[in-house]
Amino acid sequence: MRILGIETSCDETAAAVVEDGHNLLSNVVASSMALHAVYGGIVPEIAARSHIEAIIPVIDQALIDAKCSWSQLDGIAVTYGAGLGGSLLIGVLTARTIAIARQLPLYAINHVEGHVYANFITNTSLSGYQLPAKQPLFPLLALIVSGGHTQLALFNDHFNHRLLGRTHDDAIGEAFDKVAKILGLPYPGGPSIGIKAKDGDPFCFRLPKARLTSKYDFSFSGLKTAVLRLAQEQIGESFGFPSIKLPERLNEAQKANIAASFERVAIETVVDKTILAYEEFKPAAVVIAGGVAASPELRQQLANRLPIPIAYTDPKLCTDNGAMIATLGCYKVQRQQATADPYSLVIDPDLTM
Numbered sequence: 001m002r003i004l005g006i007e008t009s010c011d012e013t014a015a016a017v018v019e020d021g022h023n024l025l026s027n028v029v030a031s032s033m034a035l036h037a038v039y040g041g042i043v044p045e046i047a048a049r050s051h052i053e054a055i056i057p058v059i060d061q062a063l064i065d066a067k068c069s070w071s072q073l074d075g076i077a078v079t080y081g082a083g084l085g086g087s088l089l090i091g092v093l094t095a096r097t098i099a100i101a102r103q104l105p106l107y108a109i110n111h112v113e114g115h116v117y118a119n120f121i122t123n124t125s126l127s128g129y130q131l132p133a134k135q136p137l138f139p140l141l142a143l144i145v146s147g148g149h150t151q152l153a154l155f156n157d158h159f160n161h162r163l164l165g166r167t168h169d170d171a172i173g174e175a176f177d178k179v180a181k182i183l184g185l186p187y188p189g190g191p192s193i194g195i196k197a198k199d200g201d202p203f204c205f206r207l208p209k210a211r212l213t214s215k216y217d218f219s220f221s222g223l224k225t226a227v228l229r230l231a232q233e234q235i236g237e238s239f240g241f242p243s244i245k246l247p248e249r250l251n252e253a254q255k256a257n258i259a260a261s262f263e264r265v266a267i268e269t270v271v272d273k274t275i276l277a278y279e280e281f282k283p284a285a286v287v288i289a290g291g292v293a294a295s296p297e298l299r300q301q302l303a304n305r306l307p308i309p310i311a312y313t314d315p316k317l318c319t320d321n322g323a324m325i326a327t328l329g330c331y332k333v334q335r336q337q338a339t340a341d342p343y344s345l346v347i348d349p350d351l352t353m
């Protein structure tokens with residue numbers, strides 16, 4: 001069974017073909033990241049326009065790389081939420097049109113749930129991928145950490161999951177991106193803070209971990225503000241000093257120490273709750289998903305603290321991609337989940353899990 005996955009929820013225009021829910025036949029990603037980098041964050045209008053330009057060539061390339069013709073496909077899976085409205089529209093309208101023209105079943109995919117399914121890909125003949133040897137077992141605890149989401153979910157089986165907790169404000173990836181901006185480090189903040197942190201002392205500064213009444217919920221806005229106050233304090237200016245002027249006044253050692261201290265605390269926050277959930281629910285496996293799952297610091301801290309082994313997928317499958325969407329699509333077919341109507345499927349930018 002072969003499914004074409006289409007993903008356009010943010011700035012990546014992505015398409016991939018996955019076979020039988022585990023074999024990656026192609027994975028094509030065109031990113032408009034460079035266009036956004038100058039603004040220090042995603043500009044929705046630029047993202048949507050870039051999707052229009054890239055979507056057809058990206059899908060064509062995914063079929064070419066997979067050596068797959070339209071008639072060899074069993075369906076199309078497309079992200080319909082959550083995400084940026086303009087961006088989602090391009091993917092959904094393209095998928096709807098193809099489904100009608102090629103008479104293929106259409107599956108509507110939740111982006112956040114899709115991220116988890118990157119961990120089910122275990123085989124590929126494509127070069128440059130490091131994949132887990134086996135698929136994760138149920139019950140499965142998933143830590144989903146991206147630019148738009150921070151949540152813990154317990155999957156008892158495919159299509160049977162419960163949300164344990166989520167962020168009340170910023171997502172962890174968003175906090176990385178905002179702190180990078182304060183320190184004058186390039187967008188996206190996750191990788192650039194990771195690199196800068198290598199030169200710093202992770203215990204140099206004490207930064208707060210949010211305490212919330214519900215045990216598996218998160219909050220990162222206080223940590224982000226604490227970093228801003230710390231940077232202002234370091235250069236001897238009051239809290240009124242504008243954040244955009246901070247990077248030129250901070251020296252490289254200060255930036256490295258702030259980056260390292262922030263990274264340690266932000267990652268510890270999600271690891272603490274993952275361990276807590278592991279102890280309560282004793283899942284058979286733990287997976288991490290979403291862009292921040294590419295973080296070597298997260299991978300290290302979890303491996304050190306979890307009492308069971310954890311397998312990580314390739315960082316290219318952690319950030320947004322079509323492969324995770326196609327993989328979840330395969331399970332929708334296999335478990336006879338409802339198809340979407342190609343004449344009426346609408347986007348849902350605020351979709352939750």
Ligand code: KG4
Nearest residue numbers: 146147148173188189190291292295319320
């Ligand atoms: O999943 P994703 O590609 O898009 C969303 O669905 O949001 O995640 C993007 C986020 C960004 O905030 C970026 O800073 C973060 O993932 N990220 C990382 C790394 N690569 C991307 N964070 C930490 N370490 C990385 N290597």
Ligand code: ZN
Nearest residue numbers: 146290291320
């Ligand atoms: Zn994502």
